Amino acid sequence: MVRGKTQMKRIENPTSRQVTFSKRRNGLLKKAFELSVLCDAEVALIVFSPRGKLYEFASARKIRPEKTAKTIFPRVAIDCRLNSHTTSIKKLVVRLARLEILKT
Secondary structure, eight states: OOOOOOOOSOOOSHHHHHHHHHHHHHHHHHHHHHHHHHSOOOOEEEEEOTTOOEEEEEOOSSOOTTOOHHHHHHHHHHHHHHOTTOHHHHHHHHHHHHHHHHHO
């Protein structure tokens, strides 16, 4: 049996949307893990749910102790200023900075 192609549009039913988010999030986290193991790559993944809950993955094998959120995100913010096509990344950096403040 062949599956049909999924249309890329917002799922209107909230229950179906939540189920789809959960399944795809888990699949994405699994793929990030597989990529880190199979290719010996350093992988970091951050996902925010529609309600603002944070899901994250980081391949810890090669991450050095000095590579923490406080040292990485300021560099990302500087890189964002250099590229005018990164509005969503700028918003993500602001949101991550707020999370860092809330954690301390």
